[in-house]
Amino acid sequence: MTYVDAVIQGILLGGLYALFACGLSLMFGVMRIINLAHGDLALLGTFMVLLVTEHVGLSPFAALVIVLPGAALAGYALQYLIFNRSLRGGELSPMLATFGLSVVIGNVLLEAFSADTHSLSAGALTTASWRISSQISISALSAVIFAVAVVVLVGLQLMLSYTQLGRQMRATADDPATAELVGINSKRVYGVAAAIALATAALAGTFFGMRSSFDPTLGPSQLIFAFEAVVIGGLGSLWGTLVGGIALGVAQTVGAQAFGASWSIFCGHALFLAVLAFRSQGIFAAREATA
Amino acid sequence: MSLLDVRELDVRHGLLHAVRGVSVAVEGGGTVALVGANGAGKSTLLRTIAGGHRPSHGSIFFDGVDVTRVPAHKRVGLGIGLVPEGRHLFLSLTVEENLRVAARPGYWTVERVLDAFPLLADRRRSRAVNLSGGERQATAIGRTLMANPRLLLLDEVSLGLAPVAVDDVYRSLQTVIEQGTTVLLVEQDLGRAMGIAQRVICMLEGRLVLEGTADELTRERVTEAYFGLGRVVA
Amino acid sequence: MSAVAAPAEAQPARPKVQRWTRTSLAFAAGMLALVVLLALVPYWFGPNTTEKLTELFVLVILAAMWNVLAGYGGLVSVGQQAFIGIGAYAVIVLTDHGINGYLAVVLAALFCGLVSLPTSLLVFRLRGGQFAIGMWVVAELFRLLVTNDQSIGGGTGRSLDVLNVYAPADRQAYTYWVALGLMAVLLFLGLILLRSRLGSSLQAIRDDERAAESVGVPVAWAKRVVFLLAAVGCGAAGAITIANTLIVTPASIFSVQWSAFMIFMVLVGGLGTFEGPVLGALVLFGIQQEFSNDGSWYLVGLGAVAILVTLILPRGLWGFLVDRFHIRLVPVGYTLRQLLGAQARSDGQ
Numbered sequence: 001m002t003y004v005d006a007v008i009q010g011i012l013l014g015g016l017y018a019l020f021a022c023g024l025s026l027m028f029g030v031m032r033i034i035n036l037a038h039g040d041l042a043l044l045g046t047f048m049v050l051l052v053t054e055h056v057g058l059s060p061f062a063a064l065v066i067v068l069p070g071a072a073l074a075g076y077a078l079q080y081l082i083f084n085r086s087l088r089g090g091e092l093s094p095m096l097a098t099f100g101l102s103v104v105i106g107n108v109l110l111e112a113f114s115a116d117t118h119s120l121s122a123g124a125l126t127t128a129s130w131r132i133s134s135q136i137s138i139s140a141l142s143a144v145i146f147a148v149a150v151v152v153l154v155g156l157q158l159m160l161s162y163t164q165l166g167r168q169m170r171a172t173a174d175d176p177a178t179a180e181l182v183g184i185n186s187k188r189v190y191g192v193a194a195a196i197a198l199a200t201a202a203l204a205g206t207f208f209g210m211r212s213s214f215d216p217t218l219g220p221s222q223l224i225f226a227f228e229a230v231v232i233g234g235l236g237s238l239w240g241t242l243v244g245g246i247a248l249g250v251a252q253t254v255g256a257q258a259f260g261a262s263w264s265i266f267c268g269h270a271l272f273l274a275v276l277a278f279r280s281q282g283i284f285a286a287r288e289a290t291a
Numbered sequence: 292m293s294l295l296d297v298r299e300l301d302v303r304h305g306l307l308h309a310v311r312g313v314s315v316a317v318e319g320g321g322t323v324a325l326v327g328a329n330g331a332g333k334s335t336l337l338r339t340i341a342g343g344h345r346p347s348h349g350s351i352f353f354d355g356v357d358v359t360r361v362p363a364h365k366r367v368g369l370g371i372g373l374v375p376e377g378r379h380l381f382l383s384l385t386v387e388e389n390l391r392v393a394a395r396p397g398y399w400t401v402e403r404v405l406d407a408f409p410l411l412a413d414r415r416r417s418r419a420v421n422l423s424g425g426e427r428q429a430t431a432i433g434r435t436l437m438a439n440p441r442l443l444l445l446d447e448v449s450l451g452l453a454p455v456a457v458d459d460v461y462r463s464l465q466t467v468i469e470q471g472t473t474v475l476l477v478e479q480d481l482g483r484a485m486g487i488a489q490r491v492i493c494m495l496e497g498r499l500v501l502e503g504t505a506d507e508l509t510r511e512r513v514t515e516a517y518f519g520l521g522r523v524v525a
Numbered sequence: 526m527s528a529v530a531a532p533a534e535a536q537p538a539r540p541k542v543q544r545w546t547r548t549s550l551a552f553a554a555g556m557l558a559l560v561v562l563l564a565l566v567p568y569w570f571g572p573n574t575t576e577k578l579t580e581l582f583v584l585v586i587l588a589a590m591w592n593v594l595a596g597y598g599g600l601v602s603v604g605q606q607a608f609i610g611i612g613a614y615a616v617i618v619l620t621d622h623g624i625n626g627y628l629a630v631v632l633a634a635l636f637c638g639l640v641s642l643p644t645s646l647l648v649f650r651l652r653g654g655q656f657a658i659g660m661w662v663v664a665e666l667f668r669l670l671v672t673n674d675q676s677i678g679g680g681t682g683r684s685l686d687v688l689n690v691y692a693p694a695d696r697q698a699y700t701y702w703v704a705l706g707l708m709a710v711l712l713f714l715g716l717i718l719l720r721s722r723l724g725s726s727l728q729a730i731r732d733d734e735r736a737a738e739s740v741g742v743p744v745a746w747a748k749r750v751v752f753l754l755a756a757v758g759c760g761a762a763g764a765i766t767i768a769n770t771l772i773v774t775p776a777s778i779f780s781v782q783w784s785a786f787m788i789f790m791v792l793v794g795g796l797g798t799f800e801g802p803v804l805g806a807l808v809l810f811g812i813q814q815e816f817s818n819d820g821s822w823y824l825v826g827l828g829a830v831a832i833l834v835t836l837i838l839p840r841g842l843w844g845f846l847v848d849r850f851h852i853r854l855v856p857v858g859y860t861l862r863q864l865l866g867a868q869a870r871s872d873g874q
Contacts, residue, residue: 036657089835089839091599091653092796093836094654095601095657097832099831100828100829100831100832103827104825104832108821164392170383171384171389174381174382177343178375180362181342181364181379182367183364183368183393183395183438185364224665227658231655235655265669266669266670269665269669270666273647
């Protein structure tokens with residue numbers, strides 16, 4: 001593997017990170033909640049797909065047809081049951097409630113599925129690849145993941161910028177009380193945002209499960225990668241999330257190439273801390289909250 | 292039957308008893324000015340009518356329907372619209388987006404609002420955070436109009452604006468009134484208030500202390516009530 | 526605090542501002558007696574008891590530290606396990622270089638304080654939930670550094686053999702006393718902090734940071750002090766843990782589960798009260814003794830209780846009791862007393 005190959009793999013990996021991160025970014029952008037359970041919720045999606053493939057015999061892609069709407073509904077419900085109530089409790093409340101949720105989900109998964117590793121089969125995509133040069137090949141699965149990530153992010157950005165729902169979300173993010181006064185049902189807006197966040201998380205988790213083996217303890221590490229992607233790219237910007245994801249992915253793969261596989265994640269953390277130290281608003285410094 | 296019927300309303304802000312036993316009725320198509328010194332409870336009253344505050348006692352009837360416990364966003368659907376004190380525009384949205392986000396079917400569309408407020412004409416794609424005071428006020432009123440309210444509540448729309456800008460605002464308000472919209476406005480400037488309204492209500496320390504038509508009330512009587520000069524000292 | 530204007534026909538005497546009430550004086554005396562009693566435990570009970578109590582002391586320290594950080598400093602961290610781990614591994618490194626085991630425990634705690642200073646420079650650039658996860662990333666970073674370092678055991682961990690020079694019963698007793706001492710000192714430091722000007726500064730910052738800054742409250746410095754104290758405390762907890770169990774692995778000592786425990790204890794006990802975390806530690810300790818054999822389900826229960834408490838009893842058990850019965854045991858508040866026998870009104874938090 002050469003450095004060029006490492007960079008390319010890193011970019012493709014970055015697509016997956018961006019997909020993980022966009023739900024986190026959306027929830028933070030609209031509701032100002034950092035959902036500490038995001039990684040575990042994504043993993044829950046992965047395990048749900050596993051259940052469906054094992055019991056119904058569908059391929060993971062087909063299983064998504066069932067799991068994604070389920071994830072969206074779960075997101076909407078969680079918003080009403082937990083996140084909304086925690087918003088009323090002050091700043092610390094959502095963090096603590098979502099952390100509790102993370103512990104609950106992670107350990108329920110552990111009890112239900114044990115610590116064994118599993119993986120999802122992507123069928124023909126797993127082995128297909130395109131040979132670009134004598135040393136570089138691109139796996140079809142990675143390319144598909146990257147493409148889906150870009151489509152989802154672009155779609156979300158378009159939704160936010162040009163639809164009434166998107167305007168309502170941005171308005172509610174700016175000023176929830178006034179949003180109510182102009183006729184926006186802020187609870188419903190939050191619910192939809194949470195639904196989208198959980199659905200994209202489940203999608204990301206499923207792709208993750210196709211790409212590598214997984215077990216119930218991986219939720220927190222995915223949360224950290226998603227969070228790092230968001231911070232590196234800059235809060236409040238979906239493009240930033242894509243760029244941040246790519247930067248993180250490249251840092252990890254190039255780090256592995258340069259220092260060995262056991263240092264790859266460390267290099268990602270190092271990049272995160274470097275961005276914190278030198279450009280804490282991220283690559284795409286988004287608008288500051290209020291004027 | 293009045294369009295708006297407020298009965299014995301009590302509203303508290305934490306320990307502060309902001310509105311005390313206020314009853315007021317506004318006829319459909321009428322224009323009522325609500326005056327009073329700072330802290331008299333006018334803004335709180337307006338916000339409570341719009342659903343931004345919960346009253347501790349009393350009730351609010353809109354077009355015969357008890358809306359006291361109805362959430363704010365539903366009241367907009369029923370026809371109540373508030374232009375809040377301090378404007379509270381959605382700063383990251385453009386003027387046009389601020390208008391569109393509040394849109395409901397009716398006479399007022401983006402084009403008609405921009406016609407009524409000419410100073411917004413070339414600012415439609417500017418983000419609200421970049422607007423001047425007068426432009427923000429125009430956008431705020433326009434935004435509430437986009438919901439096509441039957442009852443328009445205006446809270447201190449002239450605050451912080453140059454007199455010329457205020458003239459523009461009041462000119463546009465005339466158009467709104469001519470549309471048949473019921474208007475209840477809070478205004479510090481007694482002259483303007485009595486100029487545009489048919490009825491004047493004065494509040495002092497949370498209570499209603501004076502009510503009457505603009506014809507029968509003189510400025511002196513209103514000023515007295517405003518400062519509480521006619522009260523007997525306990 | 527200025528004098529309250531007396532009503533027309535009231536006494537000429539001014540009301541006094543008191544920091545100690547009769548209850549809190551009794552409580553303080555009781556606490557001192559308790560520490561003395563606890564110090565005598567190794568003479569009356571065997572090593573099993575002292576080992577369990579040492580675990581309890583570790584929990585109390587962690588709860589108190591997390592509370593100082595989050596409840597008073599407003600800094601919610603999901604990464605204090607960074608310092609717990611560094612504390613434990615510092616003991617290993619120090620003892621490898623010949624330093625006495627128990628001295629190493631104290632030094633390890635102080636070392637964590639040192640590490641917290643440059644760390645704070647980085648993580649203080651984050652706010653709120655981002656700070657929480659940022660600290661988690663720092664913990665993960667340290668975990669990876671340790672896992673990749675074979676000289677301190679790498680992924681498989683290390684055992685602390687140095688303390689085996691003592692007979693097991695003696696060793697347990699010494700560990701117990703060190704733990705008791707550190708817990709008492711840290712709690713005392715925390716108390717002094719809260720009663721001091723810094724405590725008031727912290728409350729101002731917690732209420733409204735920008736306003737506090739505008740009246741001259743040294744925001745960055747106050748937060749740094751709190752962060753440092755919490756780091757020292759968590760480092761002490763990690764160091765005591767390794768002295769107690771004699772073995773450590775990076776996965777366990779840097780695990781985010783420590784944060785889960787800390788959050789549980791403080792939430793259930795009462796965020797922002799001094800007594801609450803201690804109560805929470807007792808509750809967690811009780812649950813652990815009863816249920817830790819039930820595997821992950823008891824963690825699920827912990828998480829669920831944490832969620833419920835955040836949503837329903839936001840001030841925790843102690844906060845709920847305080848609100849209901851108006852008790853305050855530890856003198857961190859202010860009380861205004863009318864001199865001629867009238868009811869004392871509480872003015873503090």
